Amino acid sequence: MLKSTKPPFPSKTKFSLWFLRSFNSLLSPGSPKQIETHPSHSHQYNCQKYFLFSFLNENPTNRRVPKQVHSHLLTTASFSQSVRLFNALLRCYSVCENPKDAIFLYQQVQTFYLYLKFDSFTYAFLIKACASLADLALGKQFHGVEIKMGFESHLYVQTVLVNMYVESGGLIECKKVFDEMPEKNHVTWNVMITGLAKQGDIEIARFLFEGMPDRNIVSWSGMIDGYTRMNRHREALRLFRRMVADVGVDPSEITLLAILPAVWNIGDVKMCQLIHCYGLKRGFLLSDIRVMNSLIDAYAKCGCIVSASRFFEDISMTTRNLVSWTSLISGFAMHGMGKEAVESFERMEQDGWKPNRVTFVCVLNACSHGCLVEEGLNFFEKMVNEYRISPDIKHYGCLVDMLGRAGRLEEAEQIALQIPCEISNEVVWRILLGACSFYGNVKMGERVTSKIMETEKRYGGDYVLMSNILAGARRFADAESLRTLMEKRNAIKVAGSSVT
DNA sequence: GTAGGGTTAG
Numbered sequence: 001m002l003k004s005t006k007p008p009f010p011s012k013t014k015f016s017l018w019f020l021r022s023f024n025s026l027l028s029p030g031s032p033k034q035i036e037t038h039p040s041h042s043h044q045y046n047c048q049k050y051f052l053f054s055f056l057n058e059n060p061t062n063r064r065v066p067k068q069v070h071s072h073l074l075t076t077a078s079f080s081q082s083v084r085l086f087n088a089l090l091r092c093y094s095v096c097e098n099p100k101d102a103i104f105l106y107q108q109v110q111t112f113y114l115y116l117k118f119d120s121f122t123y124a125f126l127i128k129a130c131a132s133l134a135d136l137a138l139g140k141q142f143h144g145v146e147i148k149m150g151f152e153s154h155l156y157v158q159t160v161l162v163n164m165y166v167e168s169g170g171l172i173e174c175k176k177v178f179d180e181m182p183e184k185n186h187v188t189w190n191v192m193i194t195g196l197a198k199q200g201d202i203e204i205a206r207f208l209f210e211g212m213p214d215r216n217i218v219s220w221s222g223m224i225d226g227y228t229r230m231n232r233h234r235e236a237l238r239l240f241r242r243m244v245a246d247v248g249v250d251p252s253e254i255t256l257l258a259i260l261p262a263v264w265n266i267g268d269v270k271m272c273q274l275i276h277c278y279g280l281k282r283g284f285l286l287s288d289i290r291v292m293n294s295l296i297d298a299y300a301k302c303g304c305i306v307s308a309s310r311f312f313e314d315i316s317m318t319t320r321n322l323v324s325w326t327s328l329i330s331g332f333a334m335h336g337m338g339k340e341a342v343e344s345f346e347r348m349e350q351d352g353w354k355p356n357r358v359t360f361v362c363v364l365n366a367c368s369h370g371c372l373v374e375e376g377l378n379f380f381e382k383m384v385n386e387y388r389i390s391p392d393i394k395h396y397g398c399l400v401d402m403l404g405r406a407g408r409l410e411e412a413e414q415i416a417l418q419i420p421c422e423i424s425n426e427v428v429w430r431i432l433l434g435a436c437s438f439y440g441n442v443k444m445g446e447r448v449t450s451k452i453m454e455t456e457k458r459y460g461g462d463y464v465l466m467s468n469i470l471a472g473a474r475r476f477a478d479a480e481s482l483r484t485l486m487e488k489r490n491a492i493k494v495a496g497s498s499v500t
Numbered sequence: 501g502t503a504g505g506g507t508t509a510g
Contacts (some may be wrong), residue, residue, distance in 0.1 A: 087501085091501075121501060122501085124501060124502065125501080127502095128501095128502080141508050154504080155503085156501060156502050159502045159503085160501090161502095162502095163502070170509075174508075176502075185502090186503085187502050187503050188502080188503085189504050190503045190504075191502075192503095193503090194503060194504055195503085197504095198504095215505085216503095217505090218503055219504090220504095221504050222503075222504055225504065225505090240509055242503095253505080254504045254505055255504085257504085257505055257506065258504075258505085260506090263506095268510045288505090288506090289506075290505060290506040291505095291506080292506085292510080293506040293507065294505090294506050294507090295506095296506090296507090297507065321506095322507085323506055323507050324506090324507085325507090326506095326507040326508085326509045327506075328507095329507085330507060330508075341504070356507095357505055357508080358508050359507080359508090360508090361507090361509065362508065364509080365508085365509060370507080375508050392508095392509095394509045395508095395509080396509080396510070397509030398509050398510085401510080402510065408507095416508060427509070427510055428509080428510085430510060431509070433503090434510075458503090461510090
């Protein structure tokens, strides 16, 4: 008899699927009843449980792992023996790409294992799955069940419930649960604040933020992120300065990710450099590829493509990922550097990266801004035939823009007409209208304008462009009447402005 | 166990 019940598996060991299969075959002859009743099997059973537990916890996002464990538990009828293992599996499903599996698992186990007693963890993970699904109706059902099971005042269950309601848009319910919680902690407050900020209820979020007992870095970052999402960049920067200078809170990597869009929207290169230095000092630039990628993007959007590209080259080959390459290509695209973008794309492929749909939007955009029409058409063809990516509206937009800029208006119009109507929008026609304006094509301009007006009548820019086309063709009366129509329809054209 | 996350046509 073995004295120790502690299984001989180190917790941090990585287990392969192959190993699990071997383990399964090792254990499968014994039914769970046998395992339980035979003392000689108890150590083996504990090992198995421990192994499955580590396997789930160490591969939380691997799609095959929970399925494998799930089928193992079903075939050996092991669910009845451990609610902890069941919860671990439920947690895995709730964070995986199909959280519906968590609900299916619950239903399955509820039907066949009536004696399994669910605990607070079970309901927390189920409600989390509803939040990921943004399924308010389902979430409400579990709210009812959870109350019935006596978790109405449970801090963790209620916190995850607040999160579910705020993320699924149930603002009234979310406020009710939050207000009625007998005990709240910083996570509860942050769930509420970051959730409201994400939903655009920034004023209420700010009110809670100012009134909360102790703000931590998550609260600050959530508020800053809320302001940048709402395009209130100066307020985001004000809050960031208050956090750093007045309160003395150290930004985290997430704070940097939240503040960088505000920095490049304002075009503050100095601030960009400051954040770069801070990231180096704190070690975020070594540890978090997301911060590095966001910095490549921010430098490029602040107009410093040289800094962006230099920064990219400084990232080691092993650290760079597809997003780093895509950010670089996107930077070259917005600077009209088509050749460099194409070269980067080729280097990326040589390094073994498989471009995704975003990469193709960026490289097509680069071809369009760099007047590389043939290359662009080749990329489009490559995307569809080699990488089997079905083009979305942005890819078509780039194509229309590319042909339009090159003066190949008829071809551009043909592409625009061929776009499946389920995905087509007025933006693609607006791009073509810009090209018609540049090349003074009145007839196509009129055709395109009427296409746009089918769906969007209140975008002032369209009237301005078309009236400019008409004026260019000396049809001043028509141009004038279009301007009058624009005013009558209350269409607004915001005047452009520059940061410098 | 519960909270914040990078690249995308005009």
